[in-house]
Amino acid sequence: MLELQKSYNPEGIEKKWYEYWVSKGYFKPDPDSLGDTYCIVIPPPNITGSLHMGHALNITLQDILCRWRRMSGDKVLWLPGTDHAGIATQNVVEKQLTAEGLDRYKLGRDAFLKRVWKWKAEYGGKIIHQLKRLGASCDWSRERFTLDEGLSKAVIEVFVRLYEEGLIYRDNRLINWCPRCHTALSDLEVEHEELEGKLYYIKYPIEGNELNEKNSSLRYITVATTRPETMLGDTAVAVHPDDSRYKDFIGKTVALPLTRRKIPVISDTAVDSSFGTGALKVTPAHDFNDEAMAKRQSPALEFITVIGKDGRMREDAGNRYAGLDRYDCRKLVLKDLKEQGLIEKEHGYTHAIGHCYRCKTVIEPLLTLQWYVNVKPLAKEAVRVVKEGVIRVIPKSWENTYFAWMENIRDWCISRQIWWGHRIPAWYCQSCRAVEQQSNRSTRQQFKEEITTGLKQGGVIVSREAPEKCPYCGSTELVQDEDVLDTWFSSALWPFSTLGWPDKTNDLKTFYPTSVLVTGFDIIFFWVARMIMMGLKFMGDVPFRDVYIHALVRDVKGQKMSKSKGNVVDPLTMMKRYGTDAFRFTLAAFAAQGRDIKFSEERVEGYRHFVNKLWNAARFIMMNSEFGKGVWQYAPTRDFSLLTSYLSLPSRWILSRLAATADDMNRALEEYRFNDAANSIYQFIWHEFCDWYIEMAKSELVTSENVKWCLLYTLETSLRLLHPFMPYVTEEVWQKIRDQGSRLKAQSIMVSDYPKSMPRDYQAEEEMSCIMEAVLGIRSIRGELNIPPSLELNVSIKTLSDSTDKILRENLQYVKRLAKAAEIEIGRNVRKIEGSAVSVKSSVEVYLPLKGLLNIDAEIDRLKKDRTRIEESIAFLNKRLLNEDFLQRAPEEVVEKEKTRYDELVRKRERIVDSIKKLKEVEVKE
């Protein structure tokens, strides 16, 4: 006899099977498989990362898909890897340096990079290790890193080609600058947050109007601003051309307060007359709107940069302010203006302020020279493939978000002033560069001309390999661009760079385009859109057929999990506490809920119970299957179409339900309805298989060999259905079945076949529903009258059709067993006896004639005895609760407990009295 523990304990089991799978090479695509190829590339987690709920969900869903497709016969590749996470990783290492009293500049570029690689070697593999604990069936032999050699080659290739096509260019314009990370950021890397600020109204004196004493309002133009310190860089005041208040001032000049610099009053239709005073200060070097306006004007306005890369004021801000932090400067400027009486008023104002997505520092728009990708032509194609359905977005509603962004996409700033990343493959000739520096480029248009004409040949060399000398002037004084590329640049190439591109590898040929991308909606723009653009551009085909967008995992209250809020649920803790299977199943069951998943630990606990239920069902079946003989000998026939003639009704029924479940699951998984698939198998195993079938099978075990086969067959098939969701427990049980002389051919459940296309037996399902109704009818009467299960009942069942009558007669043993009935009278003409309890169902009516079938006198006696005992207890408690001495001396909670017990007893007494009354009425009626 097989011995199994009474409850499932995942400890040890998970590790054992994971190592087994790896050692057998099951995670690698089977070269002999004739099936379709199925490929997923993992969204590479950052090497700085530690497994969080988002990863857990993401990985679980991908693993479910991969295991399902693999079992279904596909040639499956799930390609893993990690992302170098430029700014994030650099920040981590810089923090270490700070703690040691160092910084990266003191260390120097090479030493610093060495240090980061060392950090990566030490900590960068942590997250991969954690993914393995989740059971991820990735092909680890193909693991990649965004900075490894092959991927770097791909990055350079893409950069050079885009440059050669004029899609990558360099420009001097305003960008989002993080003064703390000391780098440019793309628009996407700026997080906008609504913050309470102040709107200040500053009076700018109008030149030539000093003498207009009578009308002091005409001596000033008042502008409104939230950032007074930027006024030091103002180069105009703008008003709407149709604004009658200011019409006369257009073309005049005002004297900028504090500096006395003369700036013009200009007109621009972008000015909103109804906001503030209707007059706008223009600071082209520190505001995106103003920059655009400055470039629109003819002649273009001057750019004066007053804030530096470190967030401190530059010399151009004037001696008094130079060197101050931008916020200190704001205070001083306000103080100075107030002293001069130039602040008209101020009031509270809430507006969105941009922050660095890595360090939360307020970003500063700065005029700098950066590299850009002109993404508009790429975006056009990327929109088309989604519109035409070449890429399917699931759920479809995300398409609108995607289109909205893609259709208004702006050029992508890809250079970063950090060291950790792919260095830009551009070199500058020091002697040609003189030309570049002489040219005063303040507008993009000018630069465009330069790059296409003179300057491109005058200093910039973009090349796959480091050039030895300048191709234009022959100088060997070449300096490589100091900057690295945006991390997302390499991520964008991930689906093909990981498969070997730009080389024409076998993997690339076999697995591109990949089947599906599984990811969260937070990186649709950062990553998904860019992969589509790059895939189309360089592979000539989409990077994936489907995009499945899953929800974000939040805490129970719906808040984002974050360390600072202290509401983080650690997946590793969940796995340790409840087992990986229960945890994975929970995530899958949550998966199709809206945009958010509010994670609750109780659900995990519930699914742990499910694991245990399955375990015990398996235990029962194995205990009753006489393994030694080889269980499959009980198979009634090899021809499944003949099953009906061999099997009992419940067995036919469960096989049909099993078929329905398999159908459900395959369909649900096709459509990425993970929660439906999870619920389907849960419902089947617990409520159909365990609650009904196993209970019914118990009555057949002694007499029938077929039922043993059916139990085992259903269990084994259910395990295969469940395996993608709960890989470990299913393997453990499956192997136990396999060990016991079964005819299972596969060596592991993960390489066995996924169940599908099994025949339904609708007749059996219909017939079973009659049996179930009869059982439910009896149970329900029993429940309502509080008749203990130990008491066997004699009931009458009126059948409402001839077929029902026949079915019930043939299967009476099951009804008797499940409803604990001794005698059952069945018939089309059964009459309800006066005083019977009744339960009406659609195919049967169940009567429980209380008189005669129950020994009412004995029952009443029993109840009376109970009543007496309870009354004694009540009397005792009553006395105690009225005892002053007790009330004073006993602790409060004890008193409370006694009171509660007292109340309970009183209620119980009432119920017993009721029951007695009811039973007596039956007697009287008779």
Next chain:
RNA sequence: GGGCGGAUAGCUCAGUUGGGAGAGCGCAGCCCUUACAAGGCUGAGGUCACAGGUUCGAGACCUGUUCCGCCUACCA
């Protein structure tokens, strides 16, 4: 400012072409019926946010309102 999503049992949420209001947890009652008390059985509990409309019929479709949440944006 624009867009999206949500409002269903005490709690967390399903509800896929319009016809039965559901699950898990919690709660109440009866049971340790030898696979499982991490269990079994039976129940209680809902004006499906509000107001209109389409329809024989609306939780689902349309319009409006209220309250939440999110994304996005160059009103200083």
